[in-house]
Amino acid sequence: MSLALLCSGQGRQDRGTFTLLADEPAARPIFDAATAPLGTDPAEFCRTAPEETLHANREGQLVCVARALAAAAALFPDGAPPETIVAGYSVGEMAAWGIAGVWSPTDTLVLVERRAKAMDMAGGPDDQLAHVRGLARETVERLARRFDCAIAIVNPGRLFIVGGTRAATEAFCAAALDAGAARAGPMSVRVASHTPRLAGAVAPFATALAAVPAKSPALRLMTAGGATLVTRPDRALAGLAAQLAETIDWAAVLEALAERGVTTILELGPGRALADMAAAALPTAEVRALDDFHSLAGARAWLKDHLGRCTAGVGE
Structure with a gap:
């Protein structure tokens, strides 16, 4: 059995993003690392921050990456099985690199903050993303050009994410x-x-990445840039930076997971958007999202049931 962990992008964070993890000792180092940039414990931040702040670019990226890092630490206190594939959607790829052990949790969150800062400085104050489902890619591309937008992410099932100014995306x-x-x-x-x-x-962002030491991944790290496995992080950093301004093909990532024989998929969250897409793209795989479970014990039991001895490191 082969396991894939999917790290979510921003947009689905909510008041209960850290509810399952708040009392987990293994997650505490991640919470501590996230407290400095957020100004308070991440669970408290999600409970009390104004809605606009919760969904701001910087804060949203930090929350979503902290959630994935904390979830992985709590589920696999001794580390996930080395054959596990970990992949991330948009900023979720930063979490994937951290979970794979390329960076420490602290370094991962530092880089996420620098990523967000670079994006905020480069983008416009009225920029946003929009979604569209049910049109052919050629039609989406034509409409995007018409309204000065661009396809940001290609998802399976004719679901596309498009970026531009607020006025442009609304017209689109x-x-x-x-x-x-x-x-x-x-x-x-x-x-x-x-x-x-x-x-x-x-x-x-490339400069920020180059300044932080990168270790070889301990897990099978898949990058959305080409849907390939990263074996030499130093050779993949340029592509990770370039993703900020290039279309991501998430449909190709899911196809690559299928080709590599993935049979069990867990989305670390927040949300279950990636799990829904994976379930449709890999109909024979067992797919769940952490947010499907009422407790970490339930998630751990599900992992052990589907992976058996491969999950010897799953926490009790």
Whole structure:
């Protein structure tokens, strides 16, 4: 049996993002590392921050990466099985690199903050992402060009994420619905990630990445840039930085997981958007999201049931 851990992007964080993890001793070092940039314990931050702050680009990225790091630490206190594949969606890839052991949790969160800062400086104050489902890619590309937007992420099931200014993405969504889209609308992400609007963020982020020592991954780390496994992080850093201004093909990542024989998938959250996509793309795999469970004990039992001896490191 082969396990894949999926690290979510921002947009699904909410008041209960850390509820399952708040009392887990193994997660405490991640909470401590996230407290400095957030100004308070991440669980408290999610409970009390104004809605706009909770979904701000910097804070949203920190919360989502801290959630994935904390979830992995709590589920696998002795480390996940080495054959585990870990992949991340948008900023979730930063969490994936951290979970794979390329960076420490503290360094991972430092880099996430620098990533967000570079994005905020390069992007416009009214930038945002939107989603559209049900149109062919050619149609989405044509409409995006018409409204000065760009495809940010290609998902399976004709689901696309598009970035641009707020006015441009709203006009795009209206035109997409007129063109027959099943649905289209804005997302709670205030930055045009993975579009040329963030070209100015690539070099500063690349500089930040180069300044932090990177270890060889202890797990099988898959990058969304080409849906390939990272064996030499130093050779993959340029691609990780370039992703800020380039389209991500998440559908290709899921195809690569299927080709590598993944049979069990757990989305670390927040949310279950990646689990839903994975379940549709890999219909024979066992797919769950951590947010499906009412307790970590339930998630651990599910992992042990589906992976047996491969999960010897799963916490009791």
